[in-house]
Amino acid sequence: MAYIELNVLNNSASQLALGIDLGTTNSLAAVWRDGRPTVLRPEGKSALIPSVIHFPRDGAPIVGREARDHAVVDPKHTVFSIKRFMGRGLKDVAQELASLPYSATETERGLIQLEIHGKKYTPEELSALILMKVHDVACKALGGLETTNVVITVPAYFDDTQRQATRDAARLAGLDVLRIINEPTAASLAYGLDQRDKGNVVVFDLGGGTFDVTVLSIEDSVFRVLSTAGDTHLGGDDFDQKLASLARADVAAKHGPGIVDDPGFQQAVRMAAEHTKIALTTDPDADFHVHVPELRLNWRRRVTRAEFDALTRDLVERAMDACRRALSDAKLDPKTIDEVVLVGGSSRIPAVRARVAEFFGKTPHTELNPEEVVALGAAVQAHILIGGKRDMLLMDVTPLSLGLETMGGAVSKIIQRNSTIPCEATEGFTTYADNQTGIDFHIVQGERELAVDCRSLGRFKLTGIPPMPAGMARVSVKFHINADGVLTVGAREQSTGATARVEIQPMHGLTDAEVETMLLKSYEHAQEDFDARRVADLRTEIGIMVHATEKNMNAARAGLDKESVLDLEDAMAAAKAAAKAADVKQLQKARDEFERATMPLAALLMNNVASKALRGKSLGEV
């Protein structure tokens, strides 16, 4: 056994941090290496890991490509597009849930749970499984180097709850989140646009499930986000659905309406539609083929690109509406935009590219793989955050306004959308009744006028105000959004200097206690999973050893005495029997015993090899 020298100082794991794109459809990781960001891919394979989880009846969940293959055969136990449920309540995603083959419930605080094999999983737990897989693949691609430091990207339009859910998922996966950053902003970092002196950039990010558009200005190597807008329910899935509805209508007409509700059919249509959509990216027309042997269904039809464009025109225009809003917020005209960057697999759709080029009057950047560019940018930011790079800076904004519910149920805005973060704001409040010692606050996020139409981030009660006549107390409440986009609130009564206690009860989110419980649970499972793998590894190892012994024994039989042969045969039989055990310790013992029993054979073989190698050499040469 050779010793491999590892330079701990130069390869220090703390100097590494991964950029992870946790996508609706696919996820992947990248790292800063040799002066530039690099996507981490398993040798000879695509870096994209489908964000799909399959739950076999027995054993650990399967994540990625293999899980996706189960989607048609076993749709009830295969989960995809989990990102759409992050930080959401049942009523937010009723439409998506209607087309899913598994049941969903809600916890007391409005957290969605999906039920698979009778077990309930939150979107955070499911996303954690994907993150673990991505992390695992990344560390293997790094040649076994370990790091738990990560930057994870989210759509720019994610609200505080959705960001918090992403953070919780990473905690459950055992990762240390350096930063949650916005996908389009990450993409602009990947393109190395800081090389240009000054300019305005638009990032158009049409992914699997969400659409984001971000306007940035680059000046003196600082990327300053001017505005961001988007649609959390617009993505490649919607383009697939348009095609799928074509098939559904026709199949229902021909084979009766019952068949279109079958989960197997729904999955098959979804995948066939995606396939056709991708083919139409390069071809003027393509086959749309839905084959479900279990239902004896074999449906096909040609689709032309013109037909597809007509079906999806409305979706493209929804994206353009968001572009107009973003430009309006940035107080810019399409003509003043110097560069346009396309991100997300769905930006490959020819009609999307053509419309973007027409709208901005310039050919958009497509040099980098649109599915890898976000992870690459996250790796750049990760490198900055671990102190590896100081020559550029990213100044991001908060995507949604932050406000407080007022007496009449209206919203009083405290921090406007598109404010550069970190940012802070202080608001004054007073009491409306004599001797009032507490005030209730309801924090909301969104642009609507009424609190009920905005997303509720939490409520807090300010207590400890000294008793005074109504309107006398001067309470100042300070809101701070840090560079991570996380909100903190502090309050102070000014006339007495008393600081008030602030507790925020998160809505649609995990409490710290829940995260703790889930973490403990995952550690238990981790031990189970680890044991299961060790059992499999030991069994394989014993199998290989027995096989090798058999082969070698036959070759070296001449040099072995009868008793040794019998001993070896006994040991092999014992090892074969012991390999059936399911206990790690028993297997370990069997393996060690077998190794001891084969020692004489190994020694003999070594002598043979040595004498062969030394044959014909004089002592001096040895």
Added chain:
Amino acid sequence: MTVCPHCAAELESPAGCPHCKVPLEVPEDASLFDLLGLEHRFAVDVKDLRKRVLKVSRDIHPDFFGTSAPGVRELAEKNSARVNKAFEILSDDAERADWIVRDLGGPDEQEERAMPREFLMEVLDWNEILEEARSRTEALDPRLEPLASELSERRGQAIASIGALLTPMPPRGSPNLVRVRQELNSIRYVDRALAEIEALRLARASVR
């Protein structure tokens, strides 16, 4: 000009040192102008202001202090938030004037809310046009663009007269501050109407 307590270099902004590349403690009562090392006056060169903010941000942004001691990280957070707020206010003529009026003890929008009668009559006229424009669902009302130009021109005039009232900087309690507040109130009406026009433009620009 303040100097860095670590290296004694002269500082453009007291929020951070470009040589030591660290955030520095700034007194709580430092004004927005002080924070960015600017003279106290209404006229601001926005391009110079932006360059200053970008420069100091490259020294103090929390991204560069992820692995630093918690105290340094907190100071980076706090100073960056203050600098960003200062930029937001100082880079906008109306917000800057509002801040100056408050800073000099002038009236806020609740204390000084009387508007000239003829101005309010004009507001009623705009509102009528906006009301009708909202009810037209197909094309953009042809009267909106001329109205937008008129409102922008008005806004420019209001800002110019604010500039005259605040140059040189009036003393605390000056009657000029009341007049600035009145101009700011008229700008609020104008801005609300302009925002409404922009919303209508966006809605009608959609080809859906």
